[in-house]
Amino acid sequence: MKVKAESKRKPTSSAQCFRCQMFALKEVVGMKVKAESKRKPTSSAQCFRCQMYGHVQYRCTAAHKCVRCAEGHPSRECPLKGKINITPKCAKKKEGKKSTRPKEERIRATLRR
Known part of the structure; x- marks a missing residue:
């Protein structure tokens, strides 16, 4: 109408x-009732299945990617689980990095402001 x-x-x-x-x-x-406007997200979603950003595990169809060693298995089944002094690897490049994507750290810093 x-x-x-x-x-x-x-x-x-x-x-x-x-x-x-x-x-x-x-x-x-x-x-x-009180209607409130939509709030800005405080952080972006990270998938616990493939370790990438922008979606969550229950909607992911990608292969499993371990957060510790970046190999193709779920993190809960990692042979490095429980070991001390391991450097997490980037799930995308398989290099020793803390973040899956350095650009994501800049995005998170912007959202925290």
Whole structure:
């Protein structure tokens, strides 16, 4: 349904009007409510299956990648599990790094501000 506006304004859909009024709601079916705007995420998601960023384990279809040795097995089955003084390897490049992606550290630092 479109509501025709006066003069040179474009028609406004009823969905847009509802969104504008949604934050003004104080009560719904006798219950007090308060609408809040969407919050910025405090960190980006890291998949515990493939160790990449931007998605989570339950939606991942990639092969397993160990967080300790970057080999193709789940981290819980790693032969290095429980050993001391091991350097975690980058899951993408298989080099000794703390972060899977150095760019991700910059993104996290920006989100913390």
